[in-house]
Amino acid sequence: MAAKQYPVINFEPCLSCQVCSDACPISCIELTLNGKVAGFDKWNNFFPVVDKAKCTGCGRCCDACPVEAIRMEAAS
Amino acid sequence: MGGVFMKSCMGYILEVDLTKGEIKRTKVPDEVYYNVLSGKGLGVWYCLKNIPADADPLGPDNVLGILSGALTGTGALLTGRWMLVGKSPLTGGWGDANCGGTFSPAIKHCGVDGIFFKGISEKPVYLYMDNKTCELRDASAYWGLDAVEAEEKLTADNYTIKKPVVAVIGTAGEKKSLMAGVVNAGGRIAARSGLGAVMGSKNLKAVVLAGNKPIPCADKQAMKELSKTLGAKIKGASVPDLPIGRLIGLGGYAMGMAPFNFPLDGSMANMLLKTWGTPMNTPMGSTSGDAPVKNWAGSRKDIPNATKTFNPDVLMKKEYRKYHCYSCALGCGSILDIRGNKYSKYDYTHKPEYETLNQLGNLLLNDDLDSILYMNELLNRAGLDSISVGGTIAYAIECFENGLIDESVTDGLHLTWGNTYAILALCQKIIDREGFGDILADGTRKAVERLGPETAQYAINVAGQELPAHDPRNDTSVGLHYMLEPAPGKHTIAMDLMYNAMSLCDFVSWAPPVKVHHKREDREATEQNALMTKANTCYSQLMDGMGACLYLEMMGVHTSHPAEHINAASGWNRDGEDYMRIGERIQTMRQQFNVKHGINPTDFKLPPRVLGFPPLKEGALKGVQLPNTDKQKSLHWKAFGWDPDTGVPLPETLEKLGINELLELEVS
Numbered sequence: 053m054a055a056k057q058y059p060v061i062n063f064e065p066c067l068s069c070q071v072c073s074d075a076c077p078i079s080c081i082e083l084t085l086n087g088k089v090a091g092f093d094k095w096n097n098f099f100p101v102v103d104k105a106k107c108t109g110c111g112r113c114c115d116a117c118p119v120e121a122i123r124m125e126a127a128s
Numbered sequence: 129m130g131g132v133f134m135k136s137c138m139g140y141i142l143e144v145d146l147t148k149g150e151i152k153r154t155k156v157p158d159e160v161y162y163n164v165l166s167g168k169g170l171g172v173w174y175c176l177k178n179i180p181a182d183a184d185p186l187g188p189d190n191v192l193g194i195l196s197g198a199l200t201g202t203g204a205l206l207t208g209r210w211m212l213v214g215k216s217p218l219t220g221g222w223g224d225a226n227c228g229g230t231f232s233p234a235i236k237h238c239g240v241d242g243i244f245f246k247g248i249s250e251k252p253v254y255l256y257m258d259n260k261t262c263e264l265r266d267a268s269a270y271w272g273l274d275a276v277e278a279e280e281k282l283t284a285d286n287y288t289i290k291k292p293v294v295a296v297i298g299t300a301g302e303k304k305s306l307m308a309g310v311v312n313a314g315g316r317i318a319a320r321s322g323l324g325a326v327m328g329s330k331n332l333k334a335v336v337l338a339g340n341k342p343i344p345c346a347d348k349q350a351m352k353e354l355s356k357t358l359g360a361k362i363k364g365a366s367v368p369d370l371p372i373g374r375l376i377g378l379g380g381y382a383m384g385m386a387p388f389n390f391p392l393d394g395s396m397a398n399m400l401l402k403t404w405g406t407p408m409n410t411p412m413g414s415t416s417g418d419a420p421v422k423n424w425a426g427s428r429k430d431i432p433n434a435t436k437t438f439n440p441d442v443l444m445k446k447e448y449r450k451y452h453c454y455s456c457a458l459g460c461g462s463i464l465d466i467r468g469n470k471y472s473k474y475d476y477t478h479k480p481e482y483e484t485l486n487q488l489g490n491l492l493l494n495d496d497l498d499s500i501l502y503m504n505e506l507l508n509r510a511g512l513d514s515i516s517v518g519g520t521i522a523y524a525i526e527c528f529e530n531g532l533i534d535e536s537v538t539d540g541l542h543l544t545w546g547n548t549y550a551i552l553a554l555c556q557k558i559i560d561r562e563g564f565g566d567i568l569a570d571g572t573r574k575a576v577e578r579l580g581p582e583t584a585q586y587a588i589n590v591a592g593q594e595l596p597a598h599d600p601r602n603d604t605s606v607g608l609h610y611m612l613e614p615a616p617g618k619h620t621i622a623m624d625l626m627y628n629a630m631s632l633c634d635f636v637s638w639a640p641p642v643k644v645h646h647k648r649e650d651r652e653a654t655e656q657n658a659l660m661t662k663a664n665t666c667y668s669q670l671m672d673g674m675g676a677c678l679y680l681e682m683m684g685v686h687t688s689h690p691a692e693h694i695n696a697a698s699g700w701n702r703d704g705e706d707y708m709r710i711g712e713r714i715q716t717m718r719q720q721f722n723v724k725h726g727i728n729p730t731d732f733k734l735p736p737r738v739l740g741f742p743p744l745k746e747g748a749l750k751g752v753q754l755p756n757t758d759k760q761k762s763l764h765w766k767a768f769g770w771d772p773d774t775g776v777p778l779p780e781t782l783e784k785l786g787i788n789e790l791l792e793l794e795v796s
């Protein structure tokens with residue numbers, strides 16, 4: 053069986069648009085200030101954070117992201 | 129009548145009879161989507177069919193519809209708006225309101241494009257819906273809570289698998305204040321047309337949605353490519369990181385003095401909106417003449433501190449974080465940290481919009497920003513339209529100042545211009561419907577009935593809907609749309625400035641070209657100007673069918689082309705002409721709704737003061753008068769194929785647009 057995959061978010065193209073958090077069927081993505089990454093666009097100052105303990109790896113967030121800022125990767 | 133299904137829609141609606149407690153999920157014919165999309169289009173189709181002409185807006189026969197947009201959830205950016213529709217208790221005619229937040233996709237995740245309520249529940253209820261369950265639940269534990277408290281509690285109490293999304297009325301909707309709207313996302317409100325009172329009249333406290341069905345899109349990859357391009361453009365638009373907010377007022381002076389409207393690249397507004405949101409217009413508006421001051425009878429000279437008080441950098445410093453509606457790359461909103469505010473017991477508030485700042489600020493000559501931030505939060509929680517509340521308080525102040533009412537009527541409040549204490553107290557009374565607040569809680573038209581016809585001169589509304597904060601003496605077409613709209617008093621249809629930014633001539637062949645034009649030309653009644661108002665109207669209706677934000681619209685067709693987006697979402701291959709006809713159809717149906725309900729479109733008139741009679745003596749709009757509006761209205765109606773004298777859609781127009789056939793279709 054393939055290793056379980058999790059969404060990994062690339063903050064560079066991310067638009068803080070909440071499409072991923074909305075698409076997650078079990079609400080385990082939230083956009084929070086804690087997701088803030090130093091140096092990134094101050095006008096988009098909150099980012100998606102995945103609750104890995106809850107995530108099932110279904111990939112719906114990745115599928116929904118309008119700018120392909122999410123890829124699914126095996127847990128490291 | 130042909131029609132291919134729109135692949136980005138769910139194809140169903142929910143029909144809820146609150147009197148009987150019955151819920152049905154029904155299929156909408158494909159032709160409906162093909163001809164009017166979803167959103168406001170689907171809404172007007174349903175309401176025109178199903179609300180009887182004699183329905184009392186607050187009675188069981190009125191229908192309240194809550195709808196998502198045709199592009200919501202497809203990966204298209206800035207298309208997460210949801211809409212309320214129904215018969216407006218403010219005007220007695222067509223009502224609709226539009227709102228951001230997170231509620232729009234939640235409707236589609238439950239497998240429907242819209243939810244329509246009729247009847248009246250015996251006891252307070254809320255609708256709960258997820259993939260499997262759909263039921264009315266007892267709302268007694270939430271009745272009486274403000275919108276923010278109720279949303280938090282309903283979310284927590286209904287959270288099983290997917291976190292629910294909630295649209296809710298505040299206490300004002302419960303009390304059937306005709307200025308009430310419906311709230312989501314902690315204070316974003318679908319405010320206009322008084323539809324929150326309709327929800328309250330139905331004893332419906334909230335709609336709680338927790339479905340997680342995927343939302344389809346015909347060509348996902350094509351949509352992603354469009355979004356990547358648009359997203360990068362928006363992300364790239366930034367204002368230099370300098371405290372330049374105070375300079376915006378100067379820009380307004382220049383705009384006000386310039387005799388011309390220039391062609392603009394619509395995407396220019398992106399950086400301003402991203403940086404400051406709509407409050408960027410507050411200092412600009414009072415200097416350019418866009419922002420009405422002192423209940424539309426004053427000018428910037430009456431409120432000398434305005435540019436300083438309303439410097440948007442002051443608000444920006446209070447930002448706790450930015451706020452984006454669902455699917456928005458721009459994020460014109462933010463959450464403000466208002467701890468330390470001298471009035472507020474709340475810690476945070478959504479950043480007030482330009483409209484709110486002006487209606488509670490310049491319009492009342494109130495330059496106490498803390499008081500405005502506090503009232504903003506109070507009104508969001510009560511679920512009240514800040515545009516109407518500001519207009520109503522301005523009316524009351526002017527009545528008081530002119531001796532038409534005194535302290536025996538105002539419960540002892542000394543209601544003078546800029547008296548922050550009295551304004552705050554009155555705002556609370558309106559929310560609570562207490563004493564003098566009860567007289568004002570249904571807006572200016574009802575207040576005139578209660579306080580006497582001599583007060584009518586200070587009631588700034590069109591057919592009962594209070595006017596928002598854009599002055600027609602500065603930009604004529606905004607004023608025309610106040611009167612031309614079936615739901616009157618809307619500032620979101622167009623301005624001459626916006627026409628120049630949108631480039632609609634590159635979307636549809638009949639829209640007049642964008643050009644440098646003298647502002648005075650805009651005030652003339654010409655067929656060309658009528659085609660401009662028609663183009664803007666159709667485009668705006670199309671956007672509401674899509675669920676798009678006004679700021680997507682303003683970016684112009686060169687930045688975001690609706691045909692490309694709708695084609696990618698729907699699987700259709702149609703062009704601008706075809707899509708503008710959809711807008712034309714939606715607008716004609718909205719007008720037809722009014723005709724059916726006995727509303728006379730010629731009654732939609734701007735108050736004389738707003739037309740410059742008498743003219744202003746100071747400021748950017750000194751001496752400006754708009755004498756030609758009846759002629760302009762008539763040409764606009766003619767351009768739509770409506771009777772130029774009465775505004776009634778002509779039978780051949782209904783035929784040509786296929787509206788009669790469309791109205792014969794039934795859900796199944």
Ligand code: SF4
Pocket residue numbers: 061065066067068069070071072073100116117118119120121122
């Ligand atoms: S959907 Fe994509 S762009 Fe939007 S917030 Fe999530 S990761 Fe960022």
Ligand code: SF4
Pocket residue numbers: 058059075076077078079080081102106107108109110111112113114
């Ligand atoms: S992979 Fe599935 S469960 Fe995990 S965050 Fe994405 S949508 Fe949610």
Ligand code: SF4
Pocket residue numbers: 206208228229451452453454456457458459460461677678679
């Ligand atoms: S631009 Fe502003 S109002 Fe429009 S969708 Fe984005 S955040 Fe919402």
